[in-house]
Amino acid sequence: MTTKTSAYKHSLIPQNPGWLPRTFRFAAWLGWQIESNWADPFVFAIYSVIKPISSAAILVVMYSVITKGAFENPVFPYIYLGNAFYIYVGAIMAGISWAVIEDREHYRMLKYMYIAPLHYPTYLLGRGVARFLTGSISVFITIAFGVLFLNVPLNIYAADWGLFFVSLGLGVLMLGFMGLLLGSITMVIVNHVWFLGEAVAGALFLFSGAIFPLEVLPAWLRPVGYAMPLTYWLELMRRALIGDVARAFPTLAGFSNMELIGILLATTAVIGLAAFLTYRYCDYRARELGYIDRVTNY
Amino acid sequence: MQQAIFTKKLSRIYKLRGGKKTEPKELIALKDVDLEVKQGELFGLLGPNGAGKTTLIKILTTLLAPSSGEAWVAGHNLSTDPDRVRPLINMVSGGESSGYGLLTVRENLWMFAQFYGIPSQVANQRIKDLLEVVGLGDRLNTKSSDLSTGLRQKMNIVRGFLTDPEVLFLDEPTLGLDVGASRDVRRFIRSWVDQNEGKTLLLTTHYMVEADELCDRVAIINNGQVLACDTPARLKRDLQKDAIFRMEVSPLNGAGAGVFERLSGVRKVTHEAKDGSSTLEFILAEEDALGAVVNTMTQQDIHILNLQKREPTLEDVFVSLTGKSMAEVEKSGD
Numbered sequence: 001m002t003t004k005t006s007a008y009k010h011s012l013i014p015q016n017p018g019w020l021p022r023t024f025r026f027a028a029w030l031g032w033q034i035e036s037n038w039a040d041p042f043v044f045a046i047y048s049v050i051k052p053i054s055s056a057a058i059l060v061v062m063y064s065v066i067t068k069g070a071f072e073n074p075v076f077p078y079i080y081l082g083n084a085f086y087i088y089v090g091a092i093m094a095g096i097s098w099a100v101i102e103d104r105e106h107y108r109m110l111k112y113m114y115i116a117p118l119h120y121p122t123y124l125l126g127r128g129v130a131r132f133l134t135g136s137i138s139v140f141i142t143i144a145f146g147v148l149f150l151n152v153p154l155n156i157y158a159a160d161w162g163l164f165f166v167s168l169g170l171g172v173l174m175l176g177f178m179g180l181l182l183g184s185i186t187m188v189i190v191n192h193v194w195f196l197g198e199a200v201a202g203a204l205f206l207f208s209g210a211i212f213p214l215e216v217l218p219a220w221l222r223p224v225g226y227a228m229p230l231t232y233w234l235e236l237m238r239r240a241l242i243g244d245v246a247r248a249f250p251t252l253a254g255f256s257n258m259e260l261i262g263i264l265l266a267t268t269a270v271i272g273l274a275a276f277l278t279y280r281y282c283d284y285r286a287r288e289l290g291y292i293d294r295v296t297n298y
Numbered sequence: 299m300q301q302a303i304f305t306k307k308l309s310r311i312y313k314l315r316g317g318k319k320t321e322p323k324e325l326i327a328l329k330d331v332d333l334e335v336k337q338g339e340l341f342g343l344l345g346p347n348g349a350g351k352t353t354l355i356k357i358l359t360t361l362l363a364p365s366s367g368e369a370w371v372a373g374h375n376l377s378t379d380p381d382r383v384r385p386l387i388n389m390v391s392g393g394e395s396s397g398y399g400l401l402t403v404r405e406n407l408w409m410f411a412q413f414y415g416i417p418s419q420v421a422n423q424r425i426k427d428l429l430e431v432v433g434l435g436d437r438l439n440t441k442s443s444d445l446s447t448g449l450r451q452k453m454n455i456v457r458g459f460l461t462d463p464e465v466l467f468l469d470e471p472t473l474g475l476d477v478g479a480s481r482d483v484r485r486f487i488r489s490w491v492d493q494n495e496g497k498t499l500l501l502t503t504h505y506m507v508e509a510d511e512l513c514d515r516v517a518i519i520n521n522g523q524v525l526a527c528d529t530p531a532r533l534k535r536d537l538q539k540d541a542i543f544r545m546e547v548s549p550l551n552g553a554g555a556g557v558f559e560r561l562s563g564v565r566k567v568t569h570e571a572k573d574g575s576s577t578l579e580f581i582l583a584e585e586d587a588l589g590a591v592v593n594t595m596t597q598q599d600i601h602i603l604n605l606q607k608r609e610p611t612l613e614d615v616f617v618s619l620t621g622k623s624m625a626e627v628e629k630s631g632d
Binding site: 018026034116118 | 360381384385387389391397401412415
């Protein structure tokens with residue numbers, strides 16, 4: 001007669017609190033080494049400039065063709081800034097889930113990280129720090145390019161920097177939680193997992209009001225956008241930098257900045273809770289399925 | 299003496315998905331494994347590939363959940379307290395080239411030490427000392443992607459010892475290493491256990507010599523079950539009353555090894571064909587049975603090219619327990 005084993009009881013909060021800062025710090029260090037060491041510094045610098053400008057250029061050309069060059073229309077800065085800040089979504093959210101794939105398939109170190117006395121959710125969040133930093137370079141270059149060459153109406157003296165940094169901090173936290181959610185799901189998928197991060201980032205692009213107001217969506221799809229913290233975050237980031245122009249669209253015009261921060265805070269908390277609970281379940285399932293060290297060579 | 303590892307009816311069943319129209323199959327990787335490893339022991343798990351050794355290590359290192367049964371490592375229950383187990387253990391898997399290739403050898407090792415909370419200065423000194431021991435002292439600042447597979451394996455072995463674990467799991471640590479490097483690693487493993495009282499090391503291997511040379515006790519495992527567990531000397535002692543012969547003969551000409559198994563006094567026979575000849579290993583209940591074996595060979599027109607009597611090895615113990623050599627088990631996939 002064998003004893004049926006219950007689910008491994010895995011604490012979300014580590015028994016040794018010293019694990020948290022240590023895990024975060026060295027995961028961030030590792031992430032930065034990986035992000036910054038893959039190429040010669042000169043090549044890395046070129047890549048950092050060309051990639052965001054190329055991405056923005058595609059959008060600008062499309063906008064120019066469709067609107068016949070109406071760059072003075074408030075739609076343009078709305079789209080341009082939404083697109084610029086969306087770089088963070090791909091960088092942080094998809095980047096964190098990518099860390100699971102990289103560690104498991106490429107470096108084959110996931111199992112060693114997993115059995116080390118570190119807090120794995122914190123490790124994943126730490127790995128996102130480097131993505132945030134490299135993403136910030138891209139966001140800065142994209143916005144600077146827009147201001148210098150495309151007349152994006154950003155006045156650095158008029159911008160609400162307090163709102164900007166509060167929103168940025170909350171947004172990064174929210175994207176970190178979304179990354180943890182996606183990373184957790186990645187742990188229980190072994191085949192065809194490579195495209196998950198990008199696919200989710202691409203899908204959310206449609207519903208977050210990044211490049212068009214939610215009113216453009218069919219009525220039955222709009223609730224998806226309203227339920228997502230990304231929508232409120234992008235609105236806050238636009239308002240912080242270009243103020244009234246960002247309010248030109250009806251989507252969230254009825255909300256004050258404080259109300260938007262409150263909604264962002266609440267939805268971030270919900271996403272955070274969902275991320276940790278999902279991690280807890282996926283961690284258990286991954287161990288049950290034997291996926292922690294599964295290498296597919298796909 | 300305290301137990302470093304204790305398992306109670308530990309089982310693991312994998313569900314293997316078949317094609318779209320076929321039902322998933324179940325593979326029993328471990329079946330009701332009861333194991334006790336004492337603190338301070340160098341314990342070996344010996345068995346062919348696919349026997350369940352790695353599955354057992356994965357469960358004991360918290361990587362894999364068992365299907366049923368319970369296990370304790372360093373006094374903590376794996377089901378309820380994995381977070382208490384992890385700071386006390388470490389693991390190295392052989393035959394793989396894991397590691398962050400963008401980092402240098404020192405950076406790879408230092409980072410791990412940091413995750414275990416080892417002060418930087420202590421970590422750096424340990425890294426230096428351990429790399430010297432395994433002959434990697436001059437590769438401290440080499441990117442690990444520039445190391446050969448064997449050298450990367452050595453780096454990973456250092457990673458295992460670096461954190462000074464209470465219980466260290468080494469899964470086929472010398473797999474893929476050349477003869478000299480394997481010898482160095484074995485020597486280091488033995489000295490680490492000898493010099494660090496109370497530290498426990500569980501080693502899996504399918505190399506008989508490695509288990510025989512290194513381990514205080516050995517568990518022989520096959521098809522997910524522990525068949526025997528004792529010191530290498532005691533395991534072999536039971537066979538010492540038997541006579542073990544190794545014969546190199548001309549090809550068996552269609553006659554299988556089964557013809558010998560039916561002879562009186564023949565306990566086990568294994569057969570391996572190679573390069574135009576056959577190697578037969580006989581475990582005989584008594585030496586006198588050799589006469590009948592030789593007569594049968596003459597009748598079958600099989601010529602003896604070489605005949606040796608030898609002392610029993612752990613391979614013979616495995617054969618006596620399973621009826622097959624480890625190579626035969628691996629080939630047949632049993």
